[in-house]
Amino acid sequence: MSNKVRASHILVKTEQEAKDLAAQINNAEDFANAAAQHSLCPSGANGGDLGFFGRGMMVKPFEDAAFALETGKVSEPVETQFGWHLILVTEKA
Numbered sequence: 001m002s003n004k005v006r007a008s009h010i011l012v013k014t015e016q017e018a019k020d021l022a023a024q025i026n027n028a029e030d031f032a033n034a035a036a037q038h039s040l041c042p043s044g045a046n047g048g049d050l051g052f053f054g055r056g057m058m059v060k061p062f063e064d065a066a067f068a069l070e071t072g073k074v075s076e077p078v079e080t081q082f083g084w085h086l087i088l089v090t091e092k093a
Contacts, residue, residue: 002092003055007066008048010034010086011041018077018084025074031088040083052093062087 008031012018021038025031032047039048055063065078066087075087 002067004052004093005066005069005089006052006091006093007050007069008032008035008088008090009041009043009050009062010039010048011044011083012038013040013083015077015079015084018086022074022077022086025086031074031086048088049090052091 010021010031012021017038021034025034035044035048038044041048043050055067057063058066059080059082061078061080062085065075066089069075069087069089071089071092073089075085078085078087
């Protein structure tokens with residue numbers, strides 16, 4: 001079991017926006033490019049990269065989704081108090 005994951009995310013206001021972006025990414029849209037264009041999080045400027053984080057460092061719904069994902073896979077939309085996220089795990093350590 002991984003102690004840390006490196007993840008990128010895209011933060012948007014609505015579930016529909018997240019679903020629309022997920023569809024674009026699944027049709028070969030680059031995740032980092034989509035993050036730069038659409039994410040409400042300042043990390044969007046870095047392609048959504050949040051770096052490595054361990055358990056207890058992110059809000060629970062986000063953390064649970066990130067740790068459950070396979071490397072290279074994009075999550076279904078995940079809701080937190082910040083909005084709706086698409087999460088891409090790029091590494092596990």
